Amino acid sequence: MLMVSLMVLRRRLDLVPGILPWFAFLLWAAGAAVNLPSALSMVGFIQRYGNLLAVGIFMLYYINARETLSPRKIIHGVLCVWATVIILGLIATQVPELRLSTPVGALLPKALTANPLVYDLAFPPMSEIQQPWGAPQPFERPAAPFPYSNSWGVAFVVMTPVAIAALGTLRARWKRALVVLLLAASLIPALATGNRGMLIGVALALGYVLVRTGARGHLLRVAVLGSVAGAAFFALVASGTLEEILGRQEYSDTTGGRLNIYSETFAAALKSPLLGYGAPRLDETIGVSLGTQGYIWLLMFSYGFVGLGLFVIFLAGGIVRTWRAPGYTGLWLHSVPVAGAGIAGFYSFDVMQMTVMTLVLAVLLRARYFGEKLI
Template identity: 50%
Template sequence: MALSIPAVVRPAPVRRTTGALPAWPLLALFWGLPLIWASGALQFAPALLAVAMLFLLVLRHGVTVPWPAWVLGVFLLWMAASSVQIEGFGSWMGFALRWVNIFAALVYVVYYWNARETLDSRRFLRAAVAAWATLVGLGLLTFVIPEARLTTPIGLLLPEGITSNALVQNYFFPPLAEVQLPWGAPEPYNRPAAPFPYTNGWGSGFVLLTPLVLAYLTTVRFRARHLLIVAGLLASLAPAVATTNRGMFLGIAVALGYVMVRMVLRGRIGVALAGTAAVAAVGAWLVASGAVERILGRQQYSDSTGTRSDLYRDTFLATLDSPLLGYGAPLYDETVGIEMGTQGYVWTLMFCYGFVGLGLFVAYLHGTTLATLRVRSTTGLLVHSAPVAACLFFTYYGLDAVQFILISLSLAVLLRSRRYGEGL
């Protein structure tokens, strides 16, 4: 499928100053993802890099803060207020990690906004392609050694009393895949997870990164690089199917469907038809190869939908008893056997921080997504489709640091482009 390359709109030149912010602290998370994962530092790296960026911002004069960052700042204050509800050391640790992850995303947004001399949308998209290549590469590796688990340097430094916890073990001795054998299943399901601890993290990362890869593809002018990325997209279908993750395919469908509809509304019928034909061809292959049957077949042995609906009901009813501040952290639901405030970020927000906290986060995510709706280019439209998909999948996916930073940076890229005329 031929991809049209939009005309490049040159932004007003940016005068370099001695206070120019370096690009490496922001890009390191994406380019360095394989090393960060292999070292066991993925849970800490976003925050550590945010500290470096914060230090550089403090040294720079004339820092400006875009309005979504202020909304996120108010949400962080509300999170802090909700912490008065927390009991237990483990719950405090979980709260601290969630708070730091949101704060790190705020710093990433402010840093990108002020680094016009060194960071532009193209550099961000190249970094996203690098992260996507790591995701797909590790996903393909699960076909060779699905039961492999990495022993990381940081994991070796931790005492056994800490690493015996299943969640901590998946953080610091991460598996390549979630190997699941539900009762009655004829064979195990090897579901790619790395570089994240769980398959749902892989799925949400794939939903966010794939539109950014397509966005980068619209800017590529070298045929060899173009073909390499297309080959990678085709190869990515194998680990994507292996996840048997319905939520991931729904997110991808929403992102691509959104782009096609916007193309039609712009009068670019040919591009929309070509894109629809490509998606239909992939869908036909999924059906013919038996991939769809395999994805749906897993539900015969695992009633995750029924369990989730019960959990969501209990979570909502419990939040009614503490509607303002929530409970600060997830709590175990004895009826379902799973913690309330999990299995979807919207439920984490509602249960942990009350309806006010949920409203503040929705104001940030959905408000900024609406504010960046008027994109000018095909590249910008594809970038915008990532947070559009996130507005849906945060109802059933959790958001770790990397995923939330990707969403926030995608929005910051679009917002800054609109503010300064950078061509998206």
């Protein structure tokens, strides 16, 4: 509300190409509420829609706060959040059974926290502990401050490139050294998640920057980055993470299960192609809510193919418009929406992860259309 009030007092809003598709998406998504099955389902719809609306406000506010909110502040803000996530991940590898206590959790009535989902959101576990049938020992996968390990992995994908980009904006040597140390330490919780989608996302960001850096003729940086990528792959193999991922697949066929859910979700979306169903719905035949196994599927099922199309126009359009991201910092920032688009098919984004991805796009869009420097 504070951001909205400040923009209203300003009396004039500047827009840049690439922002309007998001608000067109918001308008269409609002119409999907007519297909909600019950008044109770409106609660979840309002929560999800409120998050999308907040993301739009954040982008619009940043575009118009050129005098007070610099790209450096956004980059450093994301860096602080990333460092917190990494430190919590490191703690999770040592005390996986602990839970975080939050002020919101302390204020919520017990009637609400008795719900397992609400409890996990209010008191997130340090690790998501899974033991599929037949597995000799449980898989302890870092998750804090999120309720699920996959969410931790998505956050790692969209924030780690920003942390690397921040290295070019830090003036103090000890700060740069601390970020480098955290980058190295981040491999410990990242590999402990055994998260295939996270590895794909990181590989996309790294490979993207590697190719674009080579195309710009910076061969020394390509050599350094290639060496880092090789070391990370060696750590993946030497740590046994690759073997653990394959082992988890042996006891839990998540790939086959997802393909079945995707098929059912697409078939259901075809029956309500325009406005969708407003929210994910439980499919009694497979025991899973359709529209929960990836952001693309969530949008398709909840807001129809038009809603999905508007989101794709926003994201793809933003990537294309900011293709000439300036400098090495800009290139790492540009890898964020590229990697996010690559994993959106099989992982969902919560409000924090979506905020990071869209704010990075807003930073790049403002830099292009207002000639702003990123560092």
